[in-house]
Amino acid sequence: MSKVDKKPLKEKIILGLDPGTNVMGYGVILVHGLQLTLLQFGVIQLSKFESHELRLKKIFERVLGLVDEFNPDEVALEAPFYGKNVQSMLKLGRAQGVAMSAALFREIPIVEYAPKKVKQSVTGNGNASKEQVAKMVMQIFKLKELPKLLDASDALAVALCHHYQGKGPQKSAGKSWESYVKENPGRIK
Numbered sequence: 277m278s279k280v281d282k283k284p285l286k287e288k289i290i291l292g293l294d295p296g297t298n299v300m301g302y303g304v305i306l307v308h309g310l311q312l313t314l315l316q317f318g319v320i321q322l323s324k325f326e327s328h329e330l331r332l333k334k335i336f337e338r339v340l341g342l343v344d345e346f347n348p349d350e351v352a353l354e355a356p357f358y359g360k361n362v363q364s365m366l367k368l369g370r371a372q373g374v375a376m377s378a379a380l381f382r383e384i385p386i387v388e389y390a391p392k393k394v395k396q397s398v399t400g401n402g403n404a405s406k407e408q409v410a411k412m413v414m415q416i417f418k419l420k421e422l423p424k425l426l427d428a429s430d431a432l433a434v435a436l437c438h439h440y441q442g443k444g445p446q447k448s449a450g451k452s453w454e455s456y457v458k459e460n461p462g463r464i465k
Contacts, residue, residue, distance in 0.1 A: 289315070291348040291379075292435025293339065294427050295356070295372040297331055297364075298323045301427030302339075304346045305435045312439070314417040315346060317428045328367060332374045339378035351379040352438035354430065355388040389437050394430075397437035409433050 287308045294301035303317035320338045322331040343351070353375060356368040379386050392402035399412045410422050410429035416436065423429050 288350070288439075289346055289348040290435040290438050291342060291346060291351045291384075292431040292433070292438065293351065293353045293375050294430040294434060295335075295353060295368060295375050296322070296427060297328065297367045297371050299425055299427045300335060300338075300371065300375070301425070301429070301431035302342055303428060303432030303435050304342065304348065305432065305439070307439050312416065312436075314419075314432070317423070317432050319425045319427050328370070332370060335371055335374045336378045339375045340381060343379060343382045343384055348384055350438065351376075351384050351386045352434045353386060353388050354394055354434050355390050357391050387438055389434060389441075394433050394437040397440045398433045406430065 287306060290305050290307065292301075292303040292305070300320040300322060301317075302320065304315040306313040306315055320335065322334060325331045325334055342348075353372055356365060356372055376386050389397075395404040395409055396402040398404075398416075399408050401408070404412075406426040406429075407422075410426050413419070413429045413432045413436070414422060417432070
């Protein structure tokens with residue numbers, strides 16, 4: 277290629293997750309240069325499972341299924357936010373950890389984003405409502421109607437946030453999750 281030729285555009289698939297213990301949202305997008313394509317989005321219904329343990333098992337299975345189906349380059353998750361109910365926070369953290377484990381099981385790099393960061397990236401307002409986020413996601417992907425459960429649009433917002441941030445895997449003391457897994461194979465089973 278000469279200097280005037282453009283480099284070929286690289287494609288990237290991002291799986292966005294909005295962890296939850298009753299409903300977990302997911303969204304899969306394809307990034308090709310500046311073009312964004314919605315591949316799939318929806319929710320994983322967990323309230324029908326009686327025990328928290330069964331819900332965690334279903335999260336692992338479904339996230340692993342999404343990873344196997346779409347082979348994302350990266351997974352972006354919304355980090356749990358601190359609430360007044362410590363038990364709810366612990367359960368949400370477990371759900372997020374299980375989702376992270378499913379991605380790491382297939383060696384997919386993961387990145388976490390605070391809820392305010394996701395809202396700011398997508399709407400320009402870190403305090404936007406779920407409805408405002410959903411309407412912006414609808415506009416970006418030219419969706420005709422609002423999703424029934426906003427967890428799905430929240431997950432798409434997480435994937436968009438990751439794309440807009442232009443980041444790779446989250447760095448922790450200068451190291452990515454991917455490098456952590458490679459350096460610590462005995463800790464991941």
